[in-house]
Amino acid sequence: MSSSLSLKCGLLLGLLAFPALARELEEKLRIRTLQVPAHPGQEAPSIYVSAQVASVLRFEQDIVPTKTRLLAWEGRFEPLLVGSKKVVIEPLRDLDEGEALPLHVTLADGTAFTFLVRPKLRESWGWIDYQVNVFKDPGSYNAVLSGLYDALNRERALREENERFKKEENSIDHAYATLLSNGEVGKTPFRRKRVFRLRHEDMDMVVELFKGPGKAAAVATLRNTVLEEAWTLEGASVTRDLSLRTARPFALRMERSVIVPGQSGRIAVVVDKSSFELEGGQLADLAIQIFRGDGLLQVAVAMEHALVRQ
Missing domain, CATH: 2.60.40.10 (Immunoglobulins)
Incomplete structure (x- = not known):
């Protein structure tokens, strides 16, 4: 066409x-910090993905590949890439609205996580997780530093949006x-x-x-x-x-x-x-x-x- x-x-x-x-990549590709729920009974955190875009989960410890799996992925995702402290997820096609596929990740110390892999978040231009930094201890140095970067990025985005709105008012x-x-x-x-x-x-x-x-x-x-x-x-x-x-x-x-x-x-x-x-x-x-x-x-x-x- x-x-x-x-x-x-x-x-x-x-x-x-x-x-x-x-x-193309007009979608919002974000890097964010995720602190694991303090109580196992809380809802599993969500990871937002889009077709043919790789999303990376980064942990504080090495991952056990044999105990890391995505349920019902066959024919819909590339095989999980698991190595060192990272898990890479890449859908072959977009998930249907409302879908949530469980992702189980186990760290070297035996800590187990469950995430829900969902279609991109429906914001004004969409939200795809490009990288998610996962932390158990919200007070650790890396968690605080990652959270600070998140806050600075949000502040910059809001400032840019406010400037755009001001220009539009007089356009x-x-x-x-x-x-x-x-x-x-x-x-x-x-x-x-x-x-x-x-x-x-x-x-x-x-x-x-x-x-x-x-x-x-x-x-x-x-x-x-x-x-x-x-x-x-x-x-x-x-x-x-x-x-x-x-x-x-x-x-x-x-x-x-x-x-x-x-x-x-x-x-x-x-x-x-x-x-x-x-x-x-x-x-x-x-x-x-x-x-x-x-x-x-x-x-x-x-x-x-x-x-x-x-």
């Missing part, structure tokens, strides 16, 4: 569900995206150039492309036709070739955060001319991808650079 980007038109790339791997592109998502096209400088319609098994979709002075926009109107399940937005990306390395800035607003069965909602994306520019001032076409709450690709559409020409 990516070859379609070479066409000099606002060609609809697709409105189907594709694997979340299309976003003209986000103001335009808000108007478009509310259906107030007449209050913006955009003119509609193309409309695409597609009916999927669980969603009716209309995608509109808009031309503006030094900017381009797209509005996706989704109507949830599923009887049981609400639709949520996980995130979006604007790239030159559907890869993370060519990601470009954009503004996004959604009419409502959840689209319940029978309801419609609009998602607006505004892209400034600077995002289309290559070195030397030439312009390149871009692609918009919109991902739904389960990590699958719902909408993909090409945005031609001619939309931002004066």
Whole structure:
């Protein structure tokens, strides 16, 4: 499908569900500290994994390979890699929502742990455990140091998010995206150039492309036709070739955060001319991808650079 980007038109790339791997490693890959429950009766801690991404558990002592096993892994995971103080888990495919596979780990001193291996955590962009540092003694030097690094990382992430929110509040592109998502096209400088319609098994979709002075926009109107399940937005990306390395800035607003069965909602994306520019001032076409709450690709559409020409 990516070859379609070479066409000099606002060609609809697709409105189907594709694997979340299309976003490469836009997922949040995290290193975190895990202190083992003090009482055996407490619920086993969870480890969050994603298809074809290796997750590492790191312990304070060597591990006994013969007493370390993942239940029901055959055909769904690569064989566990167990060596020294580490256990490596790699799913062949994503786990189903709600699945939890027991992982038993035994250390050299006889300490036994049980973890529940689950599908990635559904945050705004997902959460995959890249590395989990497991400690028995929360007061040990390594546990305190690891916890400190965790706290510093969280503080940095919150600071960056606050800065982003401040910029968005004063951004003209986000103001335009808000108007478009509310259906107030007449209050913006955009003119509609193309409309695409597609009916999927669980969603009716209309995608509109808009031309503006030094900017381009797209509005996706989704109507949830599923009887049981609400639709949520996980995130979006604007790239030159559907890869993370060519990601470009954009503004996004959604009419409502959840689209319940029978309801419609609009998602607006505004892209400034600077995002289309290559070195030397030439312009390149871009692609918009919109991902739904389960990590699958719902909408993909090409945005031609001619939309931002004066």
